[in-house]
Amino acid sequence: KQEVTQIPAALSVPEGENLVLNCSFTDSAIYNLQWFRQDPGKGLTSLLLIQSSQREQTSGRLNASLDKSSGRSTLYIAASQPGDSATYLCAAGYLSGYSTLTFGKGTMLLVSP
Amino acid sequence: GAVVSQHPSRVICKSGTSVKIECRSLDFQATTMFWYRQFPKQSLMLMATSNEGSKATYEQGVEKDKFLINHASLTLSTLTVTSAHPEDSSFYICSARDLRGGGPKYEQYFGPGTRLTVT
Numbered sequence: 001k002q003e004v005t006q007i008p009a010a011l012s013v014p015e016g017e018n019l020v021l022n023c024s025f026t027d028s029a030i031y032n033l034q035w036f037r038q039d040p041g042k043g044l045t046s047l048l049l050i051q052s053s054q055r056e057q058t059s060g061r062l063n064a065s066l067d068k069s070s071g072r073s074t075l076y077i078a079a080s081q082p083g084d085s086a087t088y089l090c091a092a093g094y095l096s097g098y099s100t101l102t103f104g105k106g107t108m109l110l111v112s113p
Numbered sequence: 114g115a116v117v118s119q120h121p122s123r124v125i126c127k128s129g130t131s132v133k134i135e136c137r138s139l140d141f142q143a144t145t146m147f148w149y150r151q152f153p154k155q156s157l158m159l160m161a162t163s164n165e166g167s168k169a170t171y172e173q174g175v176e177k178d179k180f181l182i183n184h185a186s187l188t189l190s191t192l193t194v195t196s197a198h199p200e201d202s203s204f205y206i207c208s209a210r211d212l213r214g215g216g217p218k219y220e221q222y223f224g225p226g227t228r229l230t231v232t
Binding site: 004032034036041042043044046049089091100101103104105106 | 119155158206
């Protein structure tokens with residue numbers, strides 16, 4: 001059974017800090033890996049999608065890396081802002097069946113002013 | 114592009130009644146739609162996958178007679194929670210995928226979710 005683990009479960013940092021969120025997956029035969037943001041009571045906002053052939057993707061202050069061999073992905077957030085406060089979910093995409101996503105439980109980030 | 118909507122965003126119903134949740138792809142045709150459930154502080158759990166015009170495939174442990182899924186068109190899928198009970202209270206999120214173009218292959222686009230509360 002594919003499992004996705006995110007560490008830490010919660011993180012609190014002061015504004016301006018650079019931070020790293022970690023995601024690990026047990027089955028390295030992933031097709032892609034996505035990072036999402038979820039605000040309380042809301043749906044998912046896709047942040048970055050990394051195909052299995054890629055090693056990283058960047059969007060603004062966000063950088064996501066993928067290491068299939070070690071079963072890990074990281075999301076780097078530079079110069080954090082209070083508006084970055086949210087839960088960050090990673091999801092590993094697999095091609096078995098209908099190409100499903102397996103989600104981690106998320107990291108709840110709080111950036112204080 | 115690639116916008117998915119859900120309706121309603123919130124619903125409260127009494128135990129024993131049925132509730133229908135709609136998921137629509139607004140600017141693309143969704144060959145496949147997925148339904149997820151999320152309990153507080155938990156990850157999204159896939160409930161079922163549906164392809165347009167065919168029966169849904171349910172994940173292990175999900176009762177297909179309780180969670181009825183219909184994907185009658187390329188832009189609409191519905192989830193009906195039948196005879197709802199308080200333990201069905203959860204956040205239900207749908208996603209849609211278009212394999213025929215528009216965005217990276219196999220990317221899923223998510224709806225905003227529906228908060229179901231059964232009293």
